[in-house]
Amino acid sequence: MVNSRNRIVAYVGLLVLVGGGALAYPSASMWWRIQSLPPAVDRDVLYTTEVQPILEENCYECHGDERRKGGLNLDTREMLLRGGKTGPVIEDGDSASSGLIHRVGGIEGDRPMPPSNKPQLTSEQIAVLRAWIDQGLHWRAPE
Numbered sequence: 001m002v003n004s005r006n007r008i009v010a011y012v013g014l015l016v017l018v019g020g021g022a023l024a025y026p027s028a029s030m031w032w033r034i035q036s037l038p039p040a041v042d043r044d045v046l047y048t049t050e051v052q053p054i055l056e057e058n059c060y061e062c063h064g065d066e067r068r069k070g071g072l073n074l075d076t077r078e079m080l081l082r083g084g085k086t087g088p089v090i091e092d093g094d095s096a097s098s099g100l101i102h103r104v105g106g107i108e109g110d111r112p113m114p115p116s117n118k119p120q121l122t123s124e125q126i127a128v129l130r131a132w133i134d135q136g137l138h139w140r141a142p143e
């Protein structure tokens with residue numbers, strides 16, 4: 001009796017441990033996917049000459065000039081920080097945790113940005129966007 005009760009307690013304990021672990025690390029596979037992203041470029045990036053052209057060419061069609069597909073608009077820093085219909089898409093200073101980077105890196109579900117029928121960003125472009133977020137999301141060239 002005692003033995004089988006102990007076994008049940010052990011099973012329940014194991015379930016709680018495994019279940020709790022799964023809840024605590026729902027994104028273990030996401031962690032691996034984040035490691036596969038191109039790392040940020042190792043230099044200061046400029047919004048006007050490097051970042052803005054990437055957004056203009058690849059994103060403004062749906063997220064610029066007051067367009068806001070998915071609730072997201074990239075016209076101003078404030079709008080970008082506000083995020084889209086699912087909430088913030090930028091973790092300021094932390095590109096690895098930024099939903100926007102997960103989308104352009106194609107690691108968030110099967111919904112890459114730009115949508116898969118459009119040309120995808122190159123590794124170099126993702127690396128520039130990552131550095132831009134890591135460096136504090138400067139919006140204008142220093143004057």
Ligand code: HEC
Nearest residue numbers: 058059062069070072084085086087089100103111113114
């Ligand atoms: C052809 C239109 C189109 C282009 C181009 C496009 N997007 Fe999107 N984007 C959408 C649509 C539609 C949604 C909402 C559906 C979804 O989340 O997949 C969306 C959603 C998003 C979201 C999630 C917003 C939220 O809160 O759910 C992010 C982040 C995003 N886009 C970033 C970008 C970036 C960055 C670019 C350029 C590199 C880009 N998109 C290019 C159409 C586009």
